[in-house]
Amino acid sequence: MNWKIRRLGQGxxxxxxxxxxxxxxxxxxxxxxxxxFVAQIGPxxxxxxxxxxxxxxxxxxxxxDPMHIAYMDYMVAMLQGDMGYSMSQNDTVAAIxxxxxxxxxxxxSWAIFIGFVVGxxxxxxxxxxxxxxxxxxLTSYATIITSIPFYVLALLLLITFAYRLNWxxxxxxxxxxxxAGFNLPFILGIIHHATLPVFSMFVASGAASLTMRGNSVxxxxxxxxxxxxxxxxxxxxxxxxxxxxxxxxxxYTGLMIAIGTMFGGAIVLEEIFAYRGMGYYMIQAVRAxxxxxxxxxxxxxxxxxxxxxxxxxxxxxxxxxxxxxEDREAF
Amino acid sequence: xxxxxDDTPVADDSxxxxxxxxxxxxxxxxxxxxxxxxxxxxxxDATTPVRSDGGTxxxxxxxxxxxxxxxxxxxxIDRFLEEYIRTPWSILRSDWRALASFAIIGIYLIIATVGVxxxxxxxxxxxxxxxxxxxxxxxxxxxxxxxxDVLSMTVHSTPSILIMMASGAVxxxxxxxxxxxxxxxxxxMVDTVLSSITDIFINIPxxxxxxxxxxxxxxxxxxxxxxxxxxxxxAWAGLARAIRSQVLTLRxxxxxxxxxxxxxxxxxxxxxxxxxxxxxxxxxxxxxxxxRIIFAAVALYFLGVLPFSxxxxxxxxxxxxxxxxxxxTDALHWLLVPMIAISGIAMGLILLAxxxxxxxxxxxxxxxxxxxxxxxxxxxxxxDTKDMMNV
Numbered sequence: 001m002n003w004k005i006r007r008l009g010q011g012x013x014x015x016x017x018x019x020x021x022x023x024x025x026x027x028x029x030x031x032x033x034x035x036x037f038v039a040q041i042g043p044x045x046x047x048x049x050x051x052x053x054x055x056x057x058x059x060x061x062x063x064x065d066p067m068h069i070a071y072m073d074y075m076v077a078m079l080q081g082d083m084g085y086s087m088s089q090n091d092t093v094a095a096i097x098x099x100x101x102x103x104x105x106x107x108x109s110w111a112i113f114i115g116f117v118v119g120x121x122x123x124x125x126x127x128x129x130x131x132x133x134x135x136x137x138l139t140s141y142a143t144i145i146t147s148i149p150f151y152v153l154a155l156l157l158l159i160t161f162a163y164r165l166n167w168x169x170x171x172x173x174x175x176x177x178x179x180a181g182f183n184l185p186f187i188l189g190i191i192h193h194a195t196l197p198v199f200s201m202f203v204a205s206g207a208a209s210l211t212m213r214g215n216s217v218x219x220x221x222x223x224x225x226x227x228x229x230x231x232x233x234x235x236x237x238x239x240x241x242x243x244x245x246x247x248x249x250x251x252y253t254g255l256m257i258a259i260g261t262m263f264g265g266a267i268v269l270e271e272i273f274a275y276r277g278m279g280y281y282m283i284q285a286v287r288a289x290x291x292x293x294x295x296x297x298x299x300x301x302x303x304x305x306x307x308x309x310x311x312x313x314x315x316x317x318x319x320x321x322x323x324x325x326e327d328r329e330a331f
Numbered sequence: 332x333x334x335x336x337d338d339t340p341v342a343d344d345s346x347x348x349x350x351x352x353x354x355x356x357x358x359x360x361x362x363x364x365x366x367x368x369x370x371x372x373x374x375x376d377a378t379t380p381v382r383s384d385g386g387t388x389x390x391x392x393x394x395x396x397x398x399x400x401x402x403x404x405x406x407x408i409d410r411f412l413e414e415y416i417r418t419p420w421s422i423l424r425s426d427w428r429a430l431a432s433f434a435i436i437g438i439y440l441i442i443a444t445v446g447v448x449x450x451x452x453x454x455x456x457x458x459x460x461x462x463x464x465x466x467x468x469x470x471x472x473x474x475x476x477x478x479x480d481v482l483s484m485t486v487h488s489t490p491s492i493l494i495m496m497a498s499g500a501v502x503x504x505x506x507x508x509x510x511x512x513x514x515x516x517x518x519x520m521v522d523t524v525l526s527s528i529t530d531i532f533i534n535i536p537x538x539x540x541x542x543x544x545x546x547x548x549x550x551x552x553x554x555x556x557x558x559x560x561x562x563x564x565x566a567w568a569g570l571a572r573a574i575r576s577q578v579l580t581l582r583x584x585x586x587x588x589x590x591x592x593x594x595x596x597x598x599x600x601x602x603x604x605x606x607x608x609x610x611x612x613x614x615x616x617x618x619x620x621x622x623r624i625i626f627a628a629v630a631l632y633f634l635g636v637l638p639f640s641x642x643x644x645x646x647x648x649x650x651x652x653x654x655x656x657x658x659x660t661d662a663l664h665w666l667l668v669p670m671i672a673i674s675g676i677a678m679g680l681i682l683l684a685x686x687x688x689x690x691x692x693x694x695x696x697x698x699x700x701x702x703x704x705x706x707x708x709x710x711x712x713x714x715d716t717k718d719m720m721n722v
Contacts, residue, residue: 009536010527010530013527013531014530014534014535017531017537018531022543025543025544025547027548033547048421061376076713109650128509143678143681143682143685144678146672146677146681147622147677147678147680147681148670148674149630149673149674149677150350151630151633152670152674155648155652155666155670156670158657159658159663160656163657163658170657182499193371260533260534260536260537261536261537261538263536263539263540264537264539264565265538267538267539267634268538268541268633268634271634274609282539282542283542286542286546286634286636287635290544293542294543294546297539298539298540298542298543299534301539302534302535302536302539305534305535305536309533309534316510327334330355
């Protein structure tokens with residue numbers, strides 16, 4: 001219980017640290033965006049003094065305020081969900097993010113889910129038939145696939161299945177000309193648009209199957225497997241029930257790492273497929289030097305990752321009782 | 332033989348009568364088979380001061396025991412060579428993955444050093460527009476829409492990519508190892524502080540952080556080295572956490588406790604006792620870190636986030652992508668060549684990591700070691716390295 005509260009506190013601390021980092025970066029960097037904004041927009045206004053007010057509207061930072069007051073204002077605004085006003089998209093950052101978040105979560109959670117289910121099953125099977133052609137083929141496939149960056153894979157998939165074969169749309173996140181809402185054509189259209197991004201993420205996560213294979217091979221040496229075999233249980237039952245279950249635990253750590261990298265990877269992926277999620281807007285913001293949107297997207301992505309990792313961590317304690325805090329002597 | 336045996340003896344011999352020592356069996360006679368040891372110990376007994384616990388002070392202190400044969404400088408060099416050069420080499424020679432990885436990385440190194448002199452730098456309008464690959468000998472890998480030679484661009488971006496990769500990997504490993512070792516060993520407040528910093532960096536998604544930093548620090552990222560360090564900012568924390576958990580298992584081992592009991596400085600314990608045990612893990616991670624750095628760098632160039640002055644695999648990818656290479660068959664080679672270059676070096680690094688894993692596997696090591704005697708092969712430790720790698 002104590003450990004859970006501490007872990008929760010750590011998550012909150014991380015979120016605070018990231019928001020503070022965002023403030024410090026926008027305020028203190030050489031050629032800082034706030035001053036640059038004022039310098040750029042000030043001369044164009046009738047009353048140059050208004051530039052400071054505009055800066056406060058756009059970025060929640062008034063350069064005229066002393067640092068600590070500016071910081072307090074920024075924090076309070078952030079806590080209220082006010083992330084400023086986007087310069088390039090002509091909308092509040094909060095509204096843009098609220099529109100984008102579900103799409104990114106949709107694609108990423110499917111990619112993680114499918115990647116792990118398939119990786120775990122394949123890894124277990126590979127280990128069970130260790131040394132066979134099936135194992136050798138899949139092991140070499142996984143080794144080759146990990147040496148190809150996922151965005152290269154995504155580009156190749158896009159060329160083949162979208163541009164050459166026309167099986168999938170080349171861009172976008174929803175079908176055009178279909179009424180949005182809870183109807184079958186719209187849902188199918190969304191799945192159609194999400195297939196390639198999810199698939200390229202999933203193919204690239206071949207490393208999961210290799211880790212699973214390694215864990216499983218170790219489990220395979222255990223006595224209880226011989227017993228299971230002597231009982232005449234079918235191969236599939238042994239591979240999935242006995243080997244997989246005992247080899248999955250170490251994979252959980254890998255899942256946490258995957259969550260972190262998946263959200264990062266989402267940026268590149270959403271850019272390639274022009275899929276309007278958080279990452280897509282972040283890159284648009286970087287290109288346009290739209291700092292409020294950029295920092296907003298960064299903060300939102302971080303909060304999403306922190307929450308995902310928090311859930312993963314807290315459930316880990318349920319799965320593996322050994323996980324938890326320990327008290328050690330300090331030297 | 333102990334020096335004290337030869338030094339303390341007969342000179343100040345006198346009849347001081349039987350002391351407590353007479354009833355305590357002299358220890359040298361147990362350990363030394365030398366004939367003269369027995370005789371000299373008799374004369375010693377009378378003179379050496381007696382400690383309250385019945386032992387004698389300077390004769391059997393374990394801290395003064397020295398080897399019977401002095402280790403010469405040559406022995407040390409020989410042992411070093413055996414440990415770090417000959418055994419690894421003999422393992423690597425018999426492993427096809429090692430040979431393949433050396434070949435691949437070697438080719439990239441040759442391209443980066445010699446290749447840049449053999450292939451002339453290219454410029455716009457050097458050839459016809461969008462010549463396909465393998466069509467003319469003037470442009471073996473074809474040209475771009477502006478008539479620049481793809482082969483030359485690929486070759487000339489190799490050095491900076493390799494430098495970036497090396498600096499990023501070194502930074503990742505040094506910072507990650509430092510945080511992991513110190514936090515894991517010291518415990519208490521130091522651990523809390525260092526682990527909190529590590530956890531924050533683990534929780535912050537790497538690529539977005541690097542994108543934000545790259546955008547804001549645009550003016551400072553001017554060369555491959557600083558760029559590599561910037562990319563490593565997102566990578567070191569995972570290694571630090573993994574190393575910390577390794578150190579937690581090491582910190583209570585007997586050899587570390589012995590060093591602590593001897594009041595060795597913490598720095599010495601960390602560097603000489605703990606670090607060598609983590610070396611396999613660190614070296615394998617270095618190869619993996621290098622691969623991740625390249626992936627991240629190319630991704631950022633592809634996104635157009637990083638400022639670039641000249642050609643580069645990521646920049647090529649970006650340019651080709653923006654020129655519509657996705658749907659134009661005649662521009663496909665422009666997109667594929669940098670892709671192959673990236674995947675090739677990544678393949679080399681993966682194979683290198685796998686073969687290094689082999690080098691540090693004690694079971695395989697033992698088979699290739701020439702002078703190691705049986706005592707060094709503890710059967711229990713056979714799987715340690717493998718366990719560490721698969722964590």
